[in-house]
Amino acid sequence: MSRRNRGNAGGTYVNNVRGPTSALTSFLNERGIRRANPAPAPPPENVADNGDDNNEEPASPQDQAAPSSSSSTPAPASSSSRLTRTARLTRGRALPTPSTSASRSNELDGVNDDSDSDDSDSDDSDSDNKNLIPIAVSTSTTRAVRATRSRVAAVASSSSSSNTVASSSAPSSTAKAKAAAAAASKKRPRKKDASDDSDDEDFHDITGHISRSNFSHKGRIPQGSNKIVFCSRCRARFTIKAGTTPAVDEDDGGLLCPSCAGTGSPGPLKNTLPKAKPVKRARRKAQKAEIECHIPTLQDLCIQKIANSIEDVEAFGDISDISLDKICKIISRNRSLNAETLQLFLDARHSELILYDCTDITAIGLQNIAQFCPNLRSLKLKLCGRITNEVMDYYTEHLTKLASLTLIGPILILEHTYIKLFETIGTRFEKFELKGSSRFSLKAIKALCDNCPNITHLRLGDCNLMDDEWLEPIAGLTKLKSLRIRNPEPDKLTTSAVVKLVQAVGSGLEELELKGCNGLTDEVLVDAIRPSCVRVERLNLSGCEDLTTEGVETLFKDWSVNSGLTYINLENCVMLKDEALMAVTEHSGATLEELNLSGMDEITKDALQTLTRCGLKIVGREGDYVDLRFM
Amino acid sequence: MSSLTPAESEYVTLESSDGFQFVIHREVAMLSGTVKNMLSSPGHFTESMEGVIQFRDIKAIILEKVCKYWYYKARHLNSVTEIPHFEIEPEYALETLMAADFLDT
Numbered sequence: 001m002s003r004r005n006r007g008n009a010g011g012t013y014v015n016n017v018r019g020p021t022s023a024l025t026s027f028l029n030e031r032g033i034r035r036a037n038p039a040p041a042p043p044p045e046n047v048a049d050n051g052d053d054n055n056e057e058p059a060s061p062q063d064q065a066a067p068s069s070s071s072s073t074p075a076p077a078s079s080s081s082r083l084t085r086t087a088r089l090t091r092g093r094a095l096p097t098p099s100t101s102a103s104r105s106n107e108l109d110g111v112n113d114d115s116d117s118d119d120s121d122s123d124d125s126d127s128d129n130k131n132l133i134p135i136a137v138s139t140s141t142t143r144a145v146r147a148t149r150s151r152v153a154a155v156a157s158s159s160s161s162s163n164t165v166a167s168s169s170a171p172s173s174t175a176k177a178k179a180a181a182a183a184a185s186k187k188r189p190r191k192k193d194a195s196d197d198s199d200d201e202d203f204h205d206i207t208g209h210i211s212r213s214n215f216s217h218k219g220r221i222p223q224g225s226n227k228i229v230f231c232s233r234c235r236a237r238f239t240i241k242a243g244t245t246p247a248v249d250e251d252d253g254g255l256l257c258p259s260c261a262g263t264g265s266p267g268p269l270k271n272t273l274p275k276a277k278p279v280k281r282a283r284r285k286a287q288k289a290e291i292e293c294h295i296p297t298l299q300d301l302c303i304q305k306i307a308n309s310i311e312d313v314e315a316f317g318d319i320s321d322i323s324l325d326k327i328c329k330i331i332s333r334n335r336s337l338n339a340e341t342l343q344l345f346l347d348a349r350h351s352e353l354i355l356y357d358c359t360d361i362t363a364i365g366l367q368n369i370a371q372f373c374p375n376l377r378s379l380k381l382k383l384c385g386r387i388t389n390e391v392m393d394y395y396t397e398h399l400t401k402l403a404s405l406t407l408i409g410p411i412l413i414l415e416h417t418y419i420k421l422f423e424t425i426g427t428r429f430e431k432f433e434l435k436g437s438s439r440f441s442l443k444a445i446k447a448l449c450d451n452c453p454n455i456t457h458l459r460l461g462d463c464n465l466m467d468d469e470w471l472e473p474i475a476g477l478t479k480l481k482s483l484r485i486r487n488p489e490p491d492k493l494t495t496s497a498v499v500k501l502v503q504a505v506g507s508g509l510e511e512l513e514l515k516g517c518n519g520l521t522d523e524v525l526v527d528a529i530r531p532s533c534v535r536v537e538r539l540n541l542s543g544c545e546d547l548t549t550e551g552v553e554t555l556f557k558d559w560s561v562n563s564g565l566t567y568i569n570l571e572n573c574v575m576l577k578d579e580a581l582m583a584v585t586e587h588s589g590a591t592l593e594e595l596n597l598s599g600m601d602e603i604t605k606d607a608l609q610t611l612t613r614c615g616l617k618i619v620g621r622e623g624d625y626v627d628l629r630f631m
Numbered sequence: 632m633s634s635l636t637p638a639e640s641e642y643v644t645l646e647s648s649d650g651f652q653f654v655i656h657r658e659v660a661m662l663s664g665t666v667k668n669m670l671s672s673p674g675h676f677t678e679s680m681e682g683v684i685q686f687r688d689i690k691a692i693i694l695e696k697v698c699k700y701w702y703y704k705a706r707h708l709n710s711v712t713e714i715p716h717f718e719i720e721p722e723y724a725l726e727t728l729m730a731a732d733f734l735d736t
Binding site: 105295297298299301302303304306319323326330331333556 | 661694697703704707714717718721724725727728729731732734736
């Protein structure tokens with residue numbers, strides 16, 4: 001219960017299960033109004049009712065425990081306060097007698113529809129649920145907390161594969177069983193206290209035969225109800241499909257769940273798909289074993305603890321910056337970096353911030369970065385697809401000390417936002433890295449070069465609009481020390497333009513990267529790099545497949561103006577032969593620290609022996625310095 | 632005392648940076664991907680032959696927590712009854728996270 005409201009910032013959660021929502025639904029949800037069971041009453045009515053019901057309902061559930069009339073329950077079912085729903089579920093659990101089955105079934109339907117009503121967009125629910133599930137894993141702890149939501153969780157989990165309503169439709173039983181088992185395995189920590197996994201089993205069996213194409217809102221709720229009952233032997237909760245008879249325990253006349261009733265002959269399921277069942281059973285038993293093994297990993301537990309105790313920063317003690325960065329990496333790797341765990345890294349004293357995976361950080365969370373860390377000098381946001389123009393403008397205004405910005409994957413940012421950023425930062429700007437933006441245009445790069453003459457590091461990768469025209473303004477950046485151009489669209493950058501660029505800025509460059517610029521010929525090496533790049537220490541020409549041995553030889557042979565490179569990357573320069581490598585080692589052998597020859601399959605061991613001349617530097621450090629993959 | 636060689640013994644020893652030694656069941660330690668690889672690698676490494684692993688970056692108190700977690704997991708792995716929550720003190724949460732990440736557990 002305590003978890004319920006966590007993580008609501010910017011997202012929508014129904015019982016901690018997030019489904020796709022329209023703007024209206026999310027608006028209502030924030031106010032505690034949930035769409036109720038649409039079958040008994042049309043949605044607009046429910047919406048109107050909900051405002052009142054929210055206050056009344058908490059008092060009423062207990063009163064409705066006894067009566068089993070189905071007429072009474074749709075009305076409360078139409079109220080959508082979370083508390084009520086949960087209370088009713090609790091009530092349902094506490095009263096396992098069949099007499100209240102009708103009310104419980106409507107509860108169930110109400111529950112179903114509550115979660116279903118959020119699945120308004122079939123395309124979204126899949127991706128949303130898929131995104132949801134890892135979050136759910138990492139934030140779930142006590143099963144008791146989740147216990148009351150297990151039904152909803154099971155329902156939502158089975159809907160994750162079908163994209164639609166949970167209990168009464170699903171494409172194929174196998175796909176559903178798999179996905180539901182996978183999803184249920186993630187939601188396992190949420191399972192009820194004494195319940196068995198037979199819950200999930202029954203759900204799949206019940207709805208196996210209704211295909212997505214036959215889905216209709218009316219048909220969603222099976223008439224005559226699914227009953228939730230308790231097994232008299234193992235006390236597990238299970239569902240009896242409408243119209244089928246459950247196995248009965250001879251001794252005390254109580255109902256038996258399928259597993260107690262005997263393997264391979266589930267009583268309640270006799271009426272459905274008898275052929276498919278044995279296969280389903282076997283597969284499900286295997287998946288059941290998987291599900292039952294799921295205990296959260298220690299990493300997850302730690303992250304949850306951190307997320308919970310985030311208010312209590314003192315509790316964590318002193319953390320060095322290196323550790324903090326390491327923790328950021330770990331949390332990102334576990335896909336748990338969200339608006340809450342983010343708080344751990346936001347501190348007014350920080351001048352540098354690197355966030356490795358901002359996929360789950362909403363726009364508001366990203367804005368918080370500027371609010372909490374106004375003194376940032378360097379900001380690096382990886383996978384920041386969610387950053388909006390408003391947030392970017394906010395950064396522009398409030399991060400007054402920002403000098404270095406890295407954005408990887410900012411798909412939403414438009415040209416004018418970039419231009420505004422450059423105009424505001426102006427001469428302060430030193431390092432700019434942008435990867436993966438198809439909206440960064442010529443105008444933007446011109447604005448950058450006009451407004452920010454002090455740029456020392458410029459890195460542009462995967463920018464679809466990049467072409468020769470971009471290289472002209474870049475040539476005007478006289479203070480450039482590091483230039484990286486990665487993966488432009490094939491054949492958009494011509495050799496002559498690149499040559500001109502390198503000739504213009506080459507003398508100051510310490511690092512030059514032209515990765516993935518296929519189509520570049522030896523001219524770049526001979527006419528541009530050789531004469532101009534006197535200071536360059538790091539050279540990356542990977543993916544430039546048209547470079548020939550002669551070109552490389554000409555570059556490195558007697559390249560006296562350059563005193564030796566420390567990093568050379570010739571990955572996938574497939575045409576290069578032994579002489580090229582020999583020329584490289586001849587020239588830079590003494591200074592070389594890292595060498596990447598991956599993919600150069602023409603090289604023989606003779607050339608490789610020259611690597612021994614590379615001095616101690618290349619083997620002295622730790623790590624992987626000579627990359628000889630695919631050779 | 633078992634007459635098995637250290638490589639086959641039921642127990643393995645994990646040593647923390649501050650010199651504490653934790654002797655735990657081999658099976659339990661194998662819940663960690665890193666330890667599993669260390670103990671079962673085909674090469675003649677000290678770890679796999681002696682059954683002793685030294686962690687120079689992990690403090691005793693953290694390593695103890697991790698061992699407790701492994702036993703908790705091993706105990707409840709196939710349980711159908713309610714699994715109790717495994718508590719981690721907030722002051723150790725960060726270091727435990729780093730250790731857990733290293734140990735792939």
